[in-house]
C-alpha cells in the first residue's frame with residue numbers, strides 16, 4: 001500500500017479538522033453556530049435544537065442536509081450563518097504548506113462546508129494558493145460526504161483516476177466510499193472530541209484499524225513529509 005501511496009498523483013484533502021488540528025476548536029465554533037441557527041430558525045430551546053442538530057448530522061450526513069430534507073431552509077443562508085466565525089485561532093502553517101507543495105501531482109480540497117469557508121480557512125492557514133481546486137457542498141448539489149454521489153462528483157469534476165488518488169479525512173465514515181472506489185485512504189486523527197458527536201459520527205480518537213483505513217496519522221505534516229521524502 002505504501003507503493004500505491006507514493007505512486008499517487010491526486011491528493012484530496014478534507015478541510016475541517018484535517019488541514020488544521022481539531023485542537024484549534026474552530027469546528028466547535030461552527031458547531032455552536034449550527035445549534036444557534038436551528039434554535040432560532042425552528043424556534044426551539046437550545047437544548048432541543050442541539051438534539052435535533054445531532055440527529056440530522058447522524059442520519060443525513062450533515063445538519064444542513066437534515067434541515068433541507070425536513071424543513072424549507074435556504075442552504076446559502078445556513079452556510080453563511082454557521083461559517084461566521086473567528087479564524088484567528090488557526091495556525092499559520094508554513095511546514096504543512098511545504099509538505100503539500102512537495103507532493104507530486106494535483107492537490108484538491110473536498111469539503112462538506114462552503115467554498116467561502118474553505119477559502120477563509122485556507123487563507124488563515126497560509127494555504128490559499130496551494131490547491132488546484134475545491135469541491136464544496138454547493139458543487140455537489142448539497143449532497144454531503146459520505147453519500148456516494150458526492151464522491152462521484154469529485155471524481156468527475158477533477159477527472160480523477162481513483163487508483164492514483166488519496167483521500168485524507170478526520171472522519172472514518174467518510175473514507176468508506178473512497179476506499180470502495182479504489183482510493184488510498186488516510187485517517188487524520190486527534191484525541192480531541194471537538195463536538196461530542198453521536199458515537200457513529202465521531203471523529204477517530206486513535207489510530208483506527210478498520211479495513212477501509214489504509215493509513216492513519218495524528219500529524220498530517222509529518223505524514224506528508226515521509227511520503228514525498230522516501231524514494232518510490
Ligand SMILES: [Mg+2]
Pocket residue numbers: 014015016017018169170171
Ligand atoms: Mg473534517
